[in-house]
Amino acid sequence: MKSKDTSKARQTRQFIIEKAAPVFNKKGVSGTSLSDLTRATGLTKGSIYGNFKDKDEVAVCVFQYNVDKLxxxxxxxxxxxxxxxxxxxxxxxxxxxxxxxxxxxGGCPILNTATEADDTHEALCRLTVEAIERLKQRIASIAAMGIEQGTIQDHTDPDAMANIILALIEGGSMLAKVTKQDYYMTDSLEQIRAIILSRSNLTTATADKDNVLHPRRTK
Structure with a gap:
């Protein structure tokens, strides 16, 4: 019976996280109220706080869920x-x-949370840094592998390349969201493509097998 109850509790927690995820991503921690959570989940306050200590715990779990999903x-x-x-x-x-x-x-969860939590929520700020580092390390490790295999130019700095790619993604995402102009994002993605190709030892035809991101803006 205990195992069954534990399984049901896990399912309820996961249900709350998934329903609350878009709410927190759009409204942030400070902008999300308990009534927002009860509306999103269809559960009572008691049901939510019977599974989580407080709103901050829900926010942390939701952030991890959103980042993992992306x-x-x-x-x-x-x-x-x-x-x-x-x-x-x-x-x-x-x-x-x-x-x-x-x-x-609601936008990139890493960018949204970084903007809100950098000075106000220590746990979320730490998790945001970890998420950025997770992305950076993956990009840098792939670049380093390319250097070792001879497909990426050996003078390339993998960490610097990863930093620039992440800055373009998050910067383009922020500008596009605020201005509601998609070209900030598509231009950033095109620039990332150009940077990768400029560091490649492969021919353009071999490396760039799919040159379709999104249509560019009309002037």
């Missing part, structure tokens, strides 16, 4: 490729495919 989807696309250059090119392509969905969801 990052894992990007990594899955990268893992479909076989060469380091193709794996790197898969990142802007995958982000481009998901960009409209990300915007409809």
């Amino acid at each position: 990052v894992n989807s990007l990594f899955r696309e990268m893992d479909k490729e076989t060469s380091p250059v193709e794996m790197l090119l898969a990142l802007p392509r995958a982000y481009g495919k998901r960009y409209r969905q990300i915007i409809d969801y």
Whole structure:
């Protein structure tokens, strides 16, 4: 019976996290109220706080859920490729495919949380840094593998390359969200593509097998 109860409790916690995830991503921690959570989940205050200590605990679990959902989807696309250059090119392509969905969801959870939590929520700030580092390390490790295999130029700094790619993704995402102009994001993704290709030792035809992100803006 205890095992059954534990399983039901886990399912309820997961249900609350999934229903609350878009709410926190759009409204942030300070902007999300308990009534927002009861509306989103259809549960009572007692049911929510019977599974979580407080709103902060829900927010932390939701952030981890949102980041895992985004990052894992990007990594899955990268893992479909076989060469380091193709794996790197898969990142802007995958982000481009998901960009409209990300915007409809409230924007990038890493950017949203970083903006709100940097001075106000120590736990979320720490988790945001860890999420950024997780992405950075994956990009840098792929670049380093490419250097070792000879498909990426050996003078490339993997960490610097990862930093620039992340800055373009998050900066483009922020500007596009605020201005409601998608070209900030698509231009950033095109620039990431160009940086990767400029560091590649492969021919453009070999490395850039899929040059479709999103249509560019009309002037």
